[in-house]
Amino acid sequence: MIETKNLTKNYGDLTAVDNLNLTIKAGDIFGFIGPNGAGKTTTMRILVTLLEPTRGQALVDGLDVCKQGKEVRKRVGYMPDFMGVYDDLKVFEYLEFFAAAFGIERSKRKSIVDGVLELTDLQSKQAATVDSLSRGMQQRLGLARVLIHDPKVLVLDEPASGLDPRARIEIRELLRELKRMGKTIMISSHILSELEEICDHVGIIEHGQLVFSGTIEEIRPRLGIHSKVRVRVATNQEKAVELLSALPQVNQVQALGDDIAVSFNEGQDGDGIIARTLVKADLDVISIQPERLKLDDAFLQLTKGIVH
Numbered sequence: 025m026i027e028t029k030n031l032t033k034n035y036g037d038l039t040a041v042d043n044l045n046l047t048i049k050a051g052d053i054f055g056f057i058g059p060n061g062a063g064k065t066t067t068m069r070i071l072v073t074l075l076e077p078t079r080g081q082a083l084v085d086g087l088d089v090c091k092q093g094k095e096v097r098k099r100v101g102y103m104p105d106f107m108g109v110y111d112d113l114k115v116f117e118y119l120e121f122f123a124a125a126f127g128i129e130r131s132k133r134k135s136i137v138d139g140v141l142e143l144t145d146l147q148s149k150q151a152a153t154v155d156s157l158s159r160g161m162q163q164r165l166g167l168a169r170v171l172i173h174d175p176k177v178l179v180l181d182e183p184a185s186g187l188d189p190r191a192r193i194e195i196r197e198l199l200r201e202l203k204r205m206g207k208t209i210m211i212s213s214h215i216l217s218e219l220e221e222i223c224d225h226v227g228i229i230e231h232g233q234l235v236f237s238g239t240i241e242e243i244r245p246r247l248g249i250h251s252k253v254r255v256r257v258a259t260n261q262e263k264a265v266e267l268l269s270a271l272p273q274v275n276q277v278q279a280l281g282d283d284i285a286v287s288f289n290e291g292q293d294g295d296g297i298i299a300r301t302l303v304k305a306d307l308d309v310i311s312i313q314p315e316r317l318k319l320d321d322a323f324l325q326l327t328k329g330i331v332h
């Protein structure tokens with residue numbers, strides 16, 4: 025649905041996007057991750073026809089963003105990283121304004137606006153002024169706005185920035201719903217862990233270059249990251265360490281105070297096997313806690329040293 029071929033954008037001497045080759049399949053949620061200044065916004069603005077590339081090509085739904093801009097714009101909804109706030113405009117007026125701007129007939133506008141308000145759970149706020157909304161609600165309004173012309177592709181520049189954990193979860197749920205509706209979604213973030221649960225694929229960009237592209241699961245072996253579990257037993261920690269060390273799936277076992285840190289071999293996983301082993305040996309298990317894959321650490325490793 026989205027493809028870039030050697031996409032390059034120079035600002036004077038600075039190469040903001042450097043021979044970028046991206047492919048995003050229809051129906052996927054693609055996480056576009058990179059530190060400040062990596063070139064995420066620049067790439068997104070090219071994809072939504074707001075910026076011309078210096079070299080290379082970008083296609084949306086098979087259409088060239090430079091040559092078929094008008095057609096591309098019908099298919100994409102773009103949520104910029106910074107949205108202007110409109111004083112004294114009510115939520116439904118704001119959405120009706122955009123419906124008009126997208127050329128939607130007057131008679132259809134109300135039902136479309138009602139539909140996006142329902143989807144983004146903003147019905148109760150429709151008569152509130154836009155500038156009175158909380159940041160989380162403003163982000164949802166931004167999403168409501170990009171959905172008005174029912175685009176196939178959503179390009180969302182850091183929609184979760186500045187949101188509290190609850191609002192982040194709400195946005196995530198909304199994105200899942202949009203995926204179920206068949207949308208293709210490209211979403212940027214600085215934080216890999218923020219996107220790990222919803223993305224089918226991620227692309228990591230640094231200095232305008234793609235340093236990794238693949239599924240979250242593919243990042244793990246690439247970085248040699250082992251999944252880890254913390255185990256605590258009531259008594260006989262030594263025995264537990266011995267038993268766990270003997271498991272073929274296990275790479276390393278280490279007693280850390282009351283805890284036992286277990287690291288699995290690549291591609292292996294399983295609190296189940298640990299529980300079964302300890303219970304079979306009649307050891308009293310207090311807790312078995314998986315350590316989440318430290319994606320942010322992975323990200324730092326991946327981008328470390330790629331400084332131009």
Ligand SMILES: Nc1ncnc2c1ncn2[C@@H]1O[C@H](COP(=O)(O)OP(=O)(O)OP(=O)(O)O)[C@@H](O)[C@H]1O
Binds near residue numbers: 058061062065067105
């Ligand atoms: N209009 C511009 N003129 C000159 N340089 C620019 C312009 N826009 C962006 N840049 C530069 O291009 C590089 C990429 O910027 P871009 O905004 O695409 O990064 P980003 O990944 O979106 O960063 P952030 O995470 O901070 O939003 C940066 O070095 C930035 O300073």
Ligand SMILES: [Mg+2]
Binds near residue numbers: 064065066105181
């Ligand atoms: Mg940006």
